[in-house]
Amino acid sequence: MAHSTNNQTGHICPHCKKNQIETIATAPYVRGLVLAYQMGSKTLIGCTPCVKKKLFGEAGKSMLLGWLSITSFIINPFLITWNLIQGATIKPKLNEVNNTLKNLGIPTNSQAVNITQIGYSLAACMIKADGKVEESEIKMAEMIGMKIFPDFNGQKFRSILESRNLPTIQSLTTLLKDVLNEEGKIMIFKYLTAIAQSDGHVDDTEKNMLIQLAIGLGLDTQKLKQTA
């Protein structure tokens, strides 16, 4: 990365895999269920055209899926409008992108890889996957983390867990594919598998995340079976 300057993140957009990552946005959403509703937000990271497209896509999804409960019926128009405005006005935000990537353990401009930090980010994604954060899950992730990463720090892990700028597991793994070596990838995969198994069963969301992680990182699944 000899040509990278402070104006670049040095990472390829996980969506188009062509342009550089240059911006970040948080898209709130609500999905009505007949008797209840789910609210959440998605952090989108990528090149400006892709993040724009994703924001419009979120607005479109909300137009189709966001109306089925009274509460979501009231909230949805605001969220749709907000995502459309964000999409229309999105600009490169290199500083914010660089700070977020650094926080997630993904080096920008040829800094060293911090594999423990990457472990925090992916473990946080996993814990947050089912929409709720349980203290028992955090404790388990810390305990296993301390066995796998020599410099695991519970406080740092919790600060990542509280961060709002946590991209999806797909975006993260696409970024990590070229950052981690094979050994690092296996270490991260083992860590997340151990967290998923820690409560005695691996549910579908967790299984899905592990599969996405293995595919995203380009892990050799045959080899994984041998080392497991």
Ligand SMILES: [Zn+2]
């Ligand atoms: Zn892109």
